Amino acid sequence: SPTTLPPFFMRGSIIQLADGELKRVEDLKTEDFIQSAEISSELKIDSSTVERIDTGQTPNAVIIQFGVGEHKAQVCVEVLLEYPFFVFGQGWSSCCPDRTTQLLELSCAKLCVGDVCVSLTLRSLR
């Protein structure tokens, strides 16, 4: 059950792309994820569409239902309201952008049903 956010979403965190380039988390672009996954032999980028957002089982949590990949396989995750997802062509987005900005100083859009998020699967699962 989610209680804290991982440290790498904090504004200013240094992220290493697959080609070795270093960027701050707030400077990442959609292409950085796509190009990193292209280099990776194990990981593949999927498009995961937000299909439902429900209240979670603990305070400050939400359950997000995604349709993953071309077959729209249904996957649910429970995360904190302020947990950021990267939306294609838009950037960091969360269910409560105000909390994300307050806690992480990471500027965020509102995550909505219909948004298409960057997600990963293993290439070998295909």
Add this chain to the structure above:
Amino acid sequence: VPVFPWHSLVPFLAPTQSD
């Protein structure tokens, strides 16, 4: 300064094999 790999930022959403 810690450096984090890009893939740690992305949720791993793998469909289950059943149904």
